[in-house]
Amino acid sequence: MKHNVIKKLYSRRGATMLIAILVFLIAALSGTIALTMAASNAGRYTHEKDDQQAYLSVISAANIILDRLTGIDIVYEAPVGKPAPEQVTVSFSKGKDDLFLKDPTFESILQYYSAADKGSEPAPTLEFTLTADGAPAMGEVYVNLSLLGGTFFFHLYSVDGGHRDYQMTMRVTTEFSSGIGNWERDEGSDKYIKKMYFDTKHATYIVEENVPSGGTTE
Amino acid sequence: MKRILGKTRSKLRSKKGETLVGILVAILIIALAAGIFAAMYTASMNINLSAREQDKAFYEAVSTLERMEKSDKTTTTPDGQLQYKSEKYKDTVDVEYLTQDGLSVYRNRSGNSKESGE
Secondary structure, three states, rough: OOOHHHHHOEEEEEEEHHHHHHHHHHHHHHHHHHHHHHHHOOOOOOOOOHHHHHHHHHHHHHHHHHHHHHHOEEEEOOOOOOHHHHHHHHEEEEEEOHHHHHHHHHHHHHHHHOOOOOOOOOOOOOOEEEEEEOOOHHEEEEEEEEEEOOOOEEEEEEEEOOEEEEEEEEEEEEEEOOOOOOOOOOOOOOOOEEEEEEEEEEEEEEEEOOOOOOOOOO | HHHHHHHHHHHHHHHOOOOOHHHHHHHHHHHHHHHHHHHHHHHHHHHHHHHHHHHHHHHHHHHHHHHHHOOOOOEEEEEEEEEEEEOEEEEEEEEEEEEEEOOOEEEEOOOOOOOOOO
């Protein structure tokens, strides 16, 4: 065997050169693949602390939002049993009453959600930012609120100077006192009402890229 | 078919070499094809790794938050504020910051209750 190898090495036949070139090619390709993978992984772990801080900012914002939704009773009032969104009046009977709860666009979303006759318009969406004053490292958290079916989707993300987006979607469902489609006649007045609360105990968190766009079906 | 097989066999047994130009062209084609496959493989590996790392980073952050809330080494800054801003509304709420090892979180300020009445 040794003799054959030496004979092969000293051979001047074309096939030997071809084998040598093939061996070189395989080695070069293996090296290229290894280098490409190494290069693409380089820098992945240099922003670990920034990654953690960005997610902490997102989680902090999510907790604040969830806190506002917890324990709150929303009362819808309407003059008719099958109201359009603009006929619905929204009020909060208990719980905190600030941040997005006071936003006119959030009220529009609740009006739309509660209305029996939604027309052809899609559900409104709300976009807002939460910025921690005095903690610049926390950055801004962008929140997009949309409605799909009976679920409120809060899509939160922190942009770390354009390096990466740290994203999470928080899903919160709702419960109605008298069934999602039913308006009850208020005794003593000629109004129709229904009450709703957010089921924050069963809120779910999804780390994902996409979030459903506005629109609801009941 | 027999003719093709016969030609292939005779080619394999032949002692004639290929021209250098022919070999170089063959190498070029193989290298291009291999480069494309390598790029595809690397890209799919990166996507998998990236998704796993996002999940990992998120759940590590949840654990960090819980640890910070319970730890004695956490510094609390009680007079923080959180700015809310949307197209139609602005608001400010009081929060407190918890800081440990250069990482910060915020939460409702203790005793903060801006609640609506019944």
